[in-house]
Amino acid sequence: MRRRVVIGGILAGAAVIVVGWEAGEVTPPSHQALSSPAGHTGADGSSATGSSATRSAGSSPADTAQSASGAYRDGTYTGSTISTRFGNVQVRVQVSGGDIAAVTPLRLTDRDRRSVMISQHAAPLLQQEALAAQSASVDAISGATYTSEGYRQSLQAALDQAQ
């Protein structure tokens, strides 16, 4: 009897797990899924101040990498809101003397407490990268891939206004 319970239990439990697995599609261990948030760009940009966010998902950060120092118009620009599955991301960029002087996150992935922790950890690193690159070409912070991608896209949208 006991063995029947264990075998039946394992099979039934496994079946439930498989259904759960199917319900939440599993990302392969790569960054392919990261281009998906771009699809939401603009649609969610309620607070985006005039950002058009016309950039397609395929646009590479390298396109903007050429913008050297002094390439931007001075001012403060707010990027579009990028929605990710861990929450929305929106940044504001401040340009002075043609350079990116500061990137202020208005909102970072915050859907749960762990996401908040990750955002707090990633925000200074991402700003450092942006200041060093003087563009939106930031590398993803490990453990904060969704936040980094949202950050990159929102920053790009802001810089597009500054062109």
Added chain:
Amino acid sequence: METSTLQRPVPARRPVSEWRLQIGHRRRLARADLLGVAAWVSAGMAIALWLAAAPVRLASPGDVITAAGIAAGMIGTDLILVMIVLAARIPVIERTIGHDAAMTVHGSLGKPALYLLLAHAGLLVVGYAATDGSSWLAETISLLTVSDVLLATLGLLGIAAVVITSIVAVRALLPYEAWYLIHLGSYVAVWIALPHQLSMGGMLAQGSWQRVYWLALYVGGFGAIVWFRFAVPLVRSIRHRVVVERVQQVAPGVVSLWLRGRNLNELQARGGQFFIWRFWSGSTWWHGHPLSLSAAPTPTHARVTVRALGHGSRRLASLRRGTRVSFAGPYGIFSDQARSRSRIAVAASGIGVTPIRAFLENLDAAPGAVTILLRARSERETYLWDEILAWARDTGAACYTSVGRRGAGSAAWLSATDEARGVSAATIWPDLAASDLYVCGPAGWADCVEADARRAGLHPEQLHRERFDW
């Protein structure tokens, strides 16, 4: 006194057939299997919740460790909830696997659950630290600054305290009351772990079916505890108004308590079952006594027989007439409800005779189908034997006795002299392979009976044991 005579059952009907007994038995075992499978499925569900909520990232070692940590936490918490359900004395569980088996499973899940939850905490610190590129210490501190995580950590310490105090060696050092209070604390521990489950990961996000399911588990488990362990006993105690009617000395250190109440038949207690009694006198009210009925209950009366084993049970001898009694029960499947065969073998030792005495009284068996063995270390321990011998005489059951120091061989559960004569389970119960065996007595002795009976061809399903090491 009139109330001390119990009505002897008149075997008016034909004894229940072997076929019906076997069908009933199979149904019960199938129900038990279903409950077991349900427990496994609940663990599967815990994992499925998490898998369904988010694509699991396994891109780096940190991700893998984090995923393992989340899985450990989900299964560990699910096991805790299963333990709560097992301890809730839910009637269907009590009737299907019995109180003792439910509590045995409950106890056996404690350590695995604790290890999983400790692993959950450890793995997440390591996993998060790996992805954040910070040290374990820094990660621990940053996690503990989240108030929900701090609460959950306190809950984990509480669970650890419960498990440690329940380890046999430690529990022996603690008074029952201390152990019980720490155990009550585990309810708090499980609740304060809930906020971090809802807020930390996104898997139990507001409005998700996962959150509804998980909260339903919590509410269901704790609701069952409140309802079946507290509300139902309270209502029954008030409704049936049980009081002590008489305290009767049976032997030195052994007393029978005659209890009077109203409509006790509504409780549908069977001989062999037990209640947890609380006697509301100044020195006894704070202690619940799990005591078997020592006679089949009538609508107005019940009897329990108790040997002074601890301080609490010693005080029961001095209870006054009219003392109010509250109770929880009936519990246990050491009754005719668990039968699988028409033939019955019975072994009772010492004070373990009490549930046997009540069980026999409710038994619906053909003359000659019951064979009883009564065991005592000395003539002074032959409690209630006169009643059992009278019952055997009236119903045509065979009843053997074995008195004296126990032997040392394979039938060491008998007296040395009987064992030397070659008596064993196989000679006392020649039809053991086709019988149910009901055993009640000290644990070590009962183990001996069980081993001897297994050698004589008894299938484990046909064995019915009542724990008596309270």
